[in-house]
Amino acid sequence: MKEEIAIVGGGLVGSILSMYLAKAGYKVVVFERGPDRRETQMASDRSINLTICDRGFHSLERIGVDEIVRACGVPAPGRVIHNVDGTVSYQPYGNNQEAIYSISRNELNRILLRCAGDRENIDLRFHEECIGLDVASSVLRFKNRQSGQESTYPA
Numbered sequence: 512m513k514e515e516i517a518i519v520g521g522g523l524v525g526s527i528l529s530m531y532l533a534k535a536g537y538k539v540v541v542f543e544r545g546p547d548r549r550e551t552q553m554a555s556d557r558s559i560n561l562t563i564c565d566r567g568f569h570s571l572e573r574i575g576v577d578e579i580v581r582a583c584g585v586p587a588p589g590r591v592i593h594n595v596d597g598t599v600s601y602q603p604y605g606n607n608q609e610a611i612y613s614i615s616r617n618e619l620n621r622i623l624l625r626c627a628g629d630r631e632n633i634d635l636r637f638h639e640e641c642i643g644l645d646v647a648s649s650v651l652r653f654k655n656r657q658s659g660q661e662s663t664y665p666a
Contacts, residue, residue, distance in 0.1 A: 517666040519641045526623035530574040544640035562611040584612030
C-alpha cells in the first residue's frame with residue numbers, strides 16, 4: 512500500500528477523487544464537515560439537477576460506478592427549441608442515440624459516498640470541519656461539529 516492521503520471535503524469531487532486514489536493503491540481519509548449524506552436526507556437541493564454526458568460516464572466507468580449512477584439518472588436524448596416564430600424543433604444530444612442523464616446533486620453525492628465507503632482503503636469521517644493547516648509540519652486541524660472536540664491529522 513502506498514502512503515496515506517487526506518482529502519478535505521466529501522462532496523462530488525472529494526468522493527470521486529478518493530476512489531481514483533484508492534484504485535491507485537493509496538489509503539485515503541476523507542474529512543467532511545457535514546453529516547453523512549448516505550444516512551441523512553437533505554432538506555432541499557441547493558441547485559437544479561446535474562446532467563452527466565458520455566465523457567462524464569467514461570470517468571465514472573474507470574472507478575466502476577458508471578452503471579450505478581446511470582441507473583439512478585433520467586436519460587434525456589435531446590432538447591426542444593421554441594423558436595421566436597412559434598415553431599419548435601428537436602435537437603438530439605448526439606448523432607448515435609446518445610443521451611445525457613439528469614440526476615440531483617444530493618442523490619449523486621449519496622451514491623458516490625456509498626461507493627467510496629464500500630472501498631476497503633477509504634475512510635470517511637463526517638462532522639469534521641477543517642479549522643487550520645500548518646504547512647510547515649503538514650498537519651491538518653479539525654473540529655468535530657457534534658462534540659466540539661479538536662484533533663489533528665498529519666497530511
